[in-house]
Amino acid sequence: DVKVTQSSRYLVKRTGEKVFLECVQDMDHENMFWYRQDPGLGLRLIYFSYDVKMKEKGDIPEGYSVSREKKERFSLILESASTNQTSMYLCASSLQLSNQPQHFGDGTRLSIL
Amino acid sequence: AQSVAQPEDQVNVAEGNPLTVKCTYSVSGNPYLFWYVQYPNRGLQFLLKYITGDNLVKGSYGFEAEFNKSQTSFHLKKPSALVSDSALYFCAVRDIYSGNTGKLIFGQGTTLQVKP
DSSP states (O other), rough: OOEESSSOOOOEEOOOOEEEEEESEEEEEEEEEEEEEEEETEEEEEEEEETTTEEOSOOTTTTTEEEEETOOOEEEEEESOOOOOOOOEEEEEEEEEEEOOEEEOOEEEEEEE | OOEOOOOEEEEETTTTTTTEOEEEEEEESSSOOEEEEEESSSOOEEEEEEEESSSSOOOOGGOOEEETTTTTTEEEEEESSOGOOOEEEEEEEEEETTSSSSSEEEEEOOOEEEOO
C-alpha cells in the first residue's frame, strides 16, 4: 500500500514564524501536492511538483513556498505565518500517469496564534 | 472552464437503504473521474475511478459509481448503507490541461449521514 506520511498531525505556531510542513511518500511517485482544506471551501491546491526541484503554483500559492530536493519528500513552507493560514493541510502523491489516483496523508491541523 | 459540482451539501439516509451521492462535471473530451472518502481527522481515501470502458465502476467498501456521458454525471452509489459509511465524500476530475502531473479538480464535498 502507498503510504504518505505527514510529519505532524497537530501543530501550533505563532504569527510571523516560519513554518515547515513535511511530507514523505514511499512509492516512488513523481507527482506530489499540497492542499489546504477549510470548512465550506473544499480542497484548494497550494502547490504541486511533478519532479525533483520542479514546482508549479496551484490556486492559492500566496504566502507559501515549497521545496522538493528529493523525490520522496515535499515540504510546504509558510514564510511568515498569519492567522488566516490556520487550516488543515493535506499532502498527496501520485504516479506520473494521468489515470492514476492521488494518495493522501492524514493531514496536519495547523493553528496560528 | 473545467469544474465539478456536488449539488448536495448533505445526504441523509437510513441504514440498510440505498444511497446516492451526486456529482456532475464539466470538462472537454473524455473525463477521468474519481471518488474519495474522508473520515473525521483523516486524509482522503481513494474509492474508485472511471477512465474508460464499462459505465458502472465498482470500488472499495461496496461502493460503485455510474458514468453517464450524456448527463455528464458520475454518481456514487451503494445498495445498502451502513452507519460506518457516514463521512465526507469528494468527486474529482482530472485537469485535462495538466498533462501527466495528475492534477485533479475537486468538488466541494458531500457529507453523508447514515442513521441507524
